[in-house]
Amino acid sequence: MFKIEDADAEEMTAHYARTLFPAVVEPLHRRALISVEDRHYTVGYCSIWNGKCNSGMSVSLSGGPDAYGLYIPSSGGMAIDVGSRELVSKPGEGLVGDMSSFEKLTLHEQRSHMGIAFEKSALIRQLSELLDAPVLDDLEFTDTVDLSSARGMQIATLGNLIWQSLTVEDADRSSSAFTEHLLQAMMIALLEAVPHNYSERMLKPASPAIPRRLKRAIEYMHANVGSNMGIAEIAREAGTSVRALQAAFQQFKNTTPLSYLRTIRLQGARGALMDPARCQAVAEIARSWGFSHMGRFAALYHQAFGEMPSDTARLRRRDDRMDRRQMKIRVRQL
CATH class of the missing domain: 2.60.120.280 (Regulatory protein AraC)
Structure with a gap:
């Protein structure tokens, strides 16, 4: 003051x-x-x-x-x-x-x-x-x-x-x-x-029905999320051209194929980091979701969620300890 x-x-x-x-x-x-x-x-x-x-x-x-x-x-x-x-x-x-x-x-x-x-x-x-x-x-x-x-x-x-x-x-x-x-x-x-x-x-509007080849591309991304895939490979597996795939993602998902893939990977990594049943290190989880460069992964994660991957993992461990402590208390009460 x-x-x-x-x-x-x-x-x-x-x-x-x-x-x-x-x-x-x-x-x-x-x-x-x-x-x-x-x-x-x-x-x-x-x-x-x-x-x-x-x-x-x-x-x-x-x-x-x-x-x-x-x-x-x-x-x-x-x-x-x-x-x-x-x-x-x-x-x-x-x-x-x-x-x-x-x-x-x-x-x-x-x-x-x-x-x-x-x-x-x-x-x-x-x-x-x-x-x-x-x-x-x-x-x-x-x-x-x-x-x-x-x-x-x-x-x-x-x-x-x-x-x-x-x-x-x-x-x-x-x-x-x-x-x-x-x-x-x-x-x-x-x-x-x-x-x-x-x-x-x-606003979360209802998503329109998406074309079959776009759906096939998304399914391929999910099935091979940890592998090093490029847009040409995704288009080939979906049975369409790169240009047509890009246009479909822009029209129905308002993004690019690779940005959509990155979103899948970030959401998957966050889910794994928040899962109390997972005991893997941050780097191991990142690699399993297709991130090979840890510095780049940390930067993207912080940009996407407002916290570092290690912060998410630390919160998961703290919550897990609290759950175990509460379980012990309930057992003693019984």
């Missing part, structure tokens, strides 16, 4: 480097002084803050945090430079963006907002659970959400509840588990209410 009044650019730059992240801070008007106040919290994989910039300033970043940020403004305006685009945040419109791509933030006088930064891996993990599938491409949100709409009002209300859970008196404060569940609910709300490149898949 801090409150700074009438600081010059150098003081503010040093303050940001010391307390938040490296940045170059400048006043909006030459030689003007800067006054800001902020209150920050960290809860698990999230940072939550509420602040006000009384004087206006610009904040130039050499690289923002590896997180998705939600801004819920209450007064004033803010512009964010992202490459050749400018995102605008103003009262009545929430803003969601990839903070690692932020280059410059311009906060106008009397700007105030609440912000929540979600670690990318946490939001990807939540998206993977909602899809019940790996997340193979970067998550890309559209920029704004109308806070006066029904879904937008839910996000604003949830944001206020999260902030209240952190700032009430100690005697009335809920547990950290309560706040963490509110933050998880906010991630689900954002993924459901704010358009992004996975929105259509989240």
Whole structure:
């Protein structure tokens, strides 16, 4: 928590480097002084803050945090430079963006907002659970959400509840588990209410009947998932050409044959890693599902599920130990 009044650019730059992240801070008007106040919290994989910039300033970043940020403004305006685009945040419109791509933030006088930064891996993990599938491409949100709409009002209300859970008196404060569940609910709300490149898949429409040769190709992939197969081999076994197979996957599965195969392998590897009956090492499981390069497998797995394969295996072992401990307790009770 801090409150700074009438600081010059150098003081503010040093303050940001010391307390938040490296940045170059400048006043909006030459030689003007800067006054800001902020209150920050960290809860698990999230940072939550509420602040006000009384004087206006610009904040130039050499690289923002590896997180998705939600801004819920209450007064004033803010512009964010992202490459050749400018995102605008103003009262009545929430803003969601990839903070690692932020280059410059311009906060106008009397700007105030609440912000929540979600670690990318946490939001990807939540998206993977909602899809019940790996997340193979970067998550890309559209920029704004109308806070006066029904879904937008839910996000604003949830944001206020999260902030209240952190700032009430100690005697009335809920547990950290309560706040963490509110933050998880906010991630689900954002993924459901704010358009992004996975929105259509989240609707889970009924799949149309697929052609026989496409079905044969998919069956061949499942039957030989651990082998080193290429698209030409898959097409040959399905009795079709490579071009026709690519077109069929694009039309009926909205992906490529090799991306579909990678999804099968990632889902299979995750299922094996989560299976308490499996005692295999991570590398052995990866190889059995067609991954020969462990570094590449770990990177793809983390991108798809928001956690490393070793984390999944560790959770499986912990749950297995808990199950055995509970079994022993029940036996003693009997």
